[in-house]
Amino acid sequence: MIEEKRQNIDELFFSPSQDSQKTTLGEVCNLKAGQFVKAADIKDNFSFNLFPCYGGNGLRGYTETFTHEGTYPLVGRQGALCGNVHLVNGKFHATEHALVATPKGGVNVIWLYHLLRTMNLNQYARGVAQPGLSVKYLNLITVQLLPLKQQEEVVKKIQKLENEIQSQEQAIANTEEEKKAILTKYLQK
Numbered sequence: 001m002i003e004e005k006r007q008n009i010d011e012l013f014f015s016p017s018q019d020s021q022k023t024t025l026g027e028v029c030n031l032k033a034g035q036f037v038k039a040a041d042i043k044d045n046f047s048f049n050l051f052p053c054y055g056g057n058g059l060r061g062y063t064e065t066f067t068h069e070g071t072y073p074l075v076g077r078q079g080a081l082c083g084n085v086h087l088v089n090g091k092f093h094a095t096e097h098a099l100v101a102t103p104k105g106g107v108n109v110i111w112l113y114h115l116l117r118t119m120n121l122n123q124y125a126r127g128v129a130q131p132g133l134s135v136k137y138l139n140l141i142t143v144q145l146l147p148l149k150q151q152e153e154v155v156k157k158i159q160k161l162e163n164e165i166q167s168q169e170q171a172i173a174n175t176e177e178e179k180k181a182i183l184t185k186y187l188q189k
Contacts, residue, residue: 001168005164006161019147020146023145024140028104029103029104031138033098034068034074034097043062052092054098056077058086072087073086073112082121083122101116114154
């Protein structure tokens, strides 16, 4: 059921409406690499004065500086896993290995995140030893852009499906705990 709901989310992007407009990714958002931070300046553990630091594969640690504030999709720019997409919120530091996607006018940031996630961006990587994504090349990829109102409707459907997925995952987790409790109860006798 969980996989089915995840597929339903993806299908919302593979069957564009009649109102969608063919455009390019560069017309939908600005993609820009984050800023370099020395590895020595990245802490493993969070403390009060630190901000999350995201690289190409997600959270790297915590830094004293931040480059962005708000909600943004981040795309891994280099390495075998380039093209992975994370949604981050709040104050954070994006390194040069992450592309920060800033939606242009008329684009919902959550809709953009899901659009990027379903695009399988890794297929556009170039290079063998150290595959990477080029913003210049990504900007030319054709996408279907829905009107903002329809984007917001899609986001509501996605949030409903994600809530159902979360409930089902919680039920699975609870089942495991209940199973342990039953086994403990009957094995102690």
